[in-house]
Amino acid sequence: MLRHYFQIAWRNLMKRKFYSLINIAGLATGMACCILIGLYLYHERSYDSYHKKRDRIYRVTQTFRSVEQGTMPAAPSPQEFQVWGCAPVGPALQADFPEIEKVVQFMSPASLLMQYGEKRFQQDSLLFIDSTVFDVFSWKMIQGDPKTALVAPNTIVLTKTLAQKFFGNDNPVGKVFRVDNEDDLLITGVMEDVPPNSHFTFTGLISLASVRKVAPEMFGWWGYVDFYTYLLLKENASVESIKAKSAEFVKRNNPKDKGYAIAFEKMTDAYLHSVAGRQPGPTGSLLNVYLFLCIAVFIMLIACINFMNLSTARSLERAKEVGVRKVLGVKPSSLMWQFLFESILLSLGAVVIALMLAHPGMALIEKLSGKEIAYVNFFSPLVFAGIVVFAVIVGMLAGIYPAIVLSGFRAITVLKGRFNPTGGNISFRKALVVFQFTLSIALIAGTIIVYNQLHFLNSHDLGFQKSQMLVLDFENDQGVRKNIEAIKKAIAGQPGVIAVAASRAVPGEFLPNAGTSIQTPEGQMTNKVPLIYEIDFDFIPTYRIPMVAGRSYSRAYLTDSAGAMVINEAAAKMYGYSNPADAVGKKFEQWGRKGTIIGVVKDFNFRSLHKPVEPLTLRYGYPWSLNRISVAIKGDNVSATLASLHKTWDKLAPQRPFLYHFLDDSFNDQYKADQHFGKLFTFFSCLAIIIACLGLLGLSTFMAQQRVKEIGVRKVLGSSVSGIVLLLSKDFIKLVLIAVVIAVPLCILAMNEWLNDFSYRISIGPLVFLEAGFITVSIAMITIAWQSVKAARVNPVQSLRNE
Incomplete structure (x- = not known):
């Protein structure tokens, strides 16, 4: 059979x-x-599914909220927590809860100038991390002892890629790196590269004991935020028992901070399911x-x-x-x-x-x-x-x-x-054609919406100068910091340079929060936790950020460097000022500095348009806190300007390589995931249309063959080729137009969900669906017309000679 x-x-x-x-x-x-x-x-x-102990690994999320004196805060929502937190929470949890087997903490990724012999690189994505890292995570050591590799201060474990970058196939264990021209790191191990399906990655691990050696006090500060904390539970232990006692734990260990709270996330939920802020790496979208x-x-x-x-x-x-x-x-x-x-x-x-x-x-x-x-x-x-x-x-x-x-x-x-x-079969076939083109049109409309949103992200006025802005990275280099004003002056004198400024970070980069007390309209000093930019006198005018009230920092005022602060409109509103001008002259206290607010800048999008503009303080930064030099340059002859800057830099800072990037490139890196999504969406949408048109081609070809004698009769009676093409095409075009009508609400529903991830977004107008409908009808017409014209041009004698 x-x-x-x-x-x-x-x-x-x-x-x-x-x-x-x-x-x-x-x-x-x-x-x-x-x-x-x-x-x-x-x-x-x-x-993170490759970790052998993945089901027992959790991370601590923390929230630092401002609480009015004498009030009780409501329970925080999941969105109020962040993964980035303080150091003392980890050891305190391990001491209080016997369910916890190991704790591992690491700091924000560091970028260090690493040198061995003649090779010198500015190396990104280096983590200062606890020696327990290999007890918790399943990263394989190639050389060295995972138990002891990161116990001593000033030790480093390299990934395989970083080891080959400096040493080729030689064994690097026991060799010493020179770091930032002043410290040494002993190489104690080499590990496999972190798999690509990890929610955070790195190029090397440096012992956290190195930081404890130079700044032991920060590990006891509950208000200092720069650590990620992960827990390994003992077998058969439940995180629920820890969650139930977490409020008491916070009261016992950090009683003064009423707005502080902790929560726990399973590590395998970190990439797709976490809504917490300040992630250690990029997250996906469920x-x-x-x-x-x-x-x-x-x-x-x-x-x-x-x-x-x-x-x-x-x-x-x-x-x-x-x-x-x-x-x-x-x-x-x-x-x-x-x-x-x-x-x-x-x-x-x-x-x-x-x-x-x-x-x-x-x-x-x-x-x-x-x-x-x-x-x-x-x-x-x-x-x-x-x-x-x-x-x-x-x-x-x-x-x-x-x-x-x-x-x-x-x-x-x-x-x-x-x-x-039967009529039922024909009707069902028509329904199927409508259904498949409904899906195809929805995908085309979705593609148009995605690309309109991506274009909006790139063309939206961010409120500061992003184009033709060159950023020089000198990451903690003390030689540059000591001579920052002389270096800025020399750079400003180069041809093609418009303005120069220095700052701790630039738009699009990671910013810390700062506990800040500002006088409210009622005269009380209220503490909240806005973000902070540390900038110099020239930052605001160089970036062309508009002032809406007061003034910017100025060298003409001797107190500006020690007793002044500029905030944005969002920060003014957070402290109760609907009119920004009313905030000017009010007192502030922040990180040991006291003074008055001298100005309010217009809200500008210093972060991705996924997020609304957050409250921001722009604090004058002393040279020891600066890491970036921003150079506004002319658009003509950029290569000559770069060559001139390179020469000047090598002369004034020979200990430091000339490292630069353009701000618009680094800022747009925040949208890489959205751009990749758009490319994938477009690719598969195009394939869906191609498959639908294949079926339409086959169906139209078959229908033309079935009606070959009718076509012959019509030609004998005087019908034109265009008339016959219209006859064969109109039924299909009607079905495609019906599909357009059905696809509209489906697409609006799905794409509105996607757009809701952006605080700044386009609106879905009728033009999108007119474009999608026109594209679909055009493709369908081309597909059908090819076969219809072929059938209409057949000599009627051939189709009617058997009659």
């Missing part, structure tokens, strides 16, 4: 090569898309995961609908075959299984092609997503079995309706030649 099924399937495949090719191509492309999306989503959901899952389902449905439409449309060709088989005694159920077998066979053939497409497609997905996705062996028993099951399910889904239709024909009707496709 199976051999007979194979023979029949092969004959039908060869008999109609064009339609078979369309069916296989559509299914193969749809399956390849599903496989690629599946691998991408598996990667997104696999973050909504994006669901959107791509929907796209995979949409694409597969479109491919299956193509199969259904072509199979039911061609039912007339196989009607007599069904009639003969039924007369010979074949049961309808056997016929149904035969047709199902044919579709499953076709699906199995398509999945082979899909796997061949998926292999090179994986490199493209990595490029579009900007992520390194682990290789999957499609021929491993488990994966191969899953792919075969997937192909069988797709074959059954695509073939079930055609099998029911074909096996249901009445033998006597079809053998008498009176058979015609």
Whole structure:
């Protein structure tokens, strides 16, 4: 029986090569898309799953809220917590809770100038971390002892990539780095690179004991924030028991801070499920995961609908075959299984092609997503079995309706030649066409919305000068700090330079919070925790940040460097001033400095447009706190300006390499994930349209063949080619227009959810759907017209000579 099924399937495949090719191509492309999306989503959901003790690892999230004296704060929401917190919480938790086996803490990533011999690099993503790191996380040491590698101060463990960067294939253990031209680090180990599916990464680990040696006091400050705290629970211990006692723990250990609270997050939830702020690395989007899952389902449905439409449309060709088989005694159920077998066979053939497409497609997905996705062996028993099951399910889904239709024909009707496709079958085919183009139009509209939002992010007025701003990075270099004014003056004198300023950070970079008391309209000193920029006299005018009240820092006022502060409009509102001018002249206290507010700047977007403008204080920064020099340059002859600056820098700061970047590039790095999402969304949307048009091409070709004699008669009676093309096209165009109407609310619902992640966003207007509808109708017209013109230009003598 199976051999007979194979023979029949092969004959039908060869008999109609064009339609078979369309069916296989559509299914193969749809399956390849599903496989690629599946691998991408598996990667997104696999973050931190390689840690052997992952189910016992939690991290501490903390909130630092301002509380009015004499009031009780409400329970904090999950969004009020941040992963970045204070140091003493870790040891205190381990001392109070026997359920905790190990605690590991690390500081914000550091960038250090590292030198060995003649090789010198500014190395980013270095972590100062506890020696317990290898007891908690499953990172493999290649050389060195994980138990002792980070116990002593001034020791470092390199990742394999960093070790090869400096030492090639030589063993670096025991060698010494010179760091920032003043300290030494002993290399005590080399570890494997951190897997790409980690919620935070690094290039090297430096012992936290190095920091304890020079600044032991900060490890006892509950108000000093610069640490990430992770816990390893003992086996069979429950985090719930710790959560239940966390409020008492805070009261016992930090009784003075009424706004302080802690919570706990499972490490495996960090990448996709965490809503806490100040993450140690980039986070993913669960909504994006669901959107791509929907796209995979949409694409597969479109491919299956193509199969259904072509199979039911061609039912007339196989009607007599069904009639003969039924007369010979074949049961309808056997016929149904035969047709199902044919579709499953076709699906199995398509999945082979899909796997061949998926292999090179994986490199493209990595490029579009900007992520390194682990290789999957499609021929491993488990994966191969899953792919075969997937192909069988797709074959059954695509073939079930055609099998029911074909096996249901009445033998006597079809053998008498009176058979015609029923109105119900035609209506169902039309409904399927509407459904697949509804999905396609929704994807096109979604792509337009994504790209409009990305364009908005890049073109939105941020409130400061972002273009033609060069940022020189000197990260903690004491030589530069001591001569900062002389270096700035020399840079300002170079051709092509407009203005120069110095600061601790620049827009788009990480900012600390600062406990700040400001006098309210009622005259009380109220403490809150705004963000802080440490800047020099020239920062505000160099970045062209408008003042809305008061004035900026000025060298003409001797007290500005010690007793003045500038805030933004959001900070003024936070302290109760709806009119920014009313905040000018009010007293402040911040980090040991007292004075008066001298000015209020207009709110500017110093962070990503995902976030609203937050309260900000712009504090005068002494040279020892500065890390960046910002240089506003002219747009013409940039290469000559850079060469001149490089020469000047080497002369004034020979101990420091000339490292620079353009601010617009670094600021836009915040939108990398959104840009990668847009590229992936567009890629799969285009494939969905291509698959839908394949089906439309096949269906229009078949319909033209079915109406070849009608076309001949119409041509004999004087119909033009354009009239016949319109006749063959109008029914399909009507279906596409109906799909546009249905797609609008679906797309608005889905894309509004995506846009809600941005504090600054576009609105979804009717133009988006007019564009999507026009694109879809145009593509459909081109697809249909090609075959319609071909049919209309056939000589009517050829189509009517048998009449």
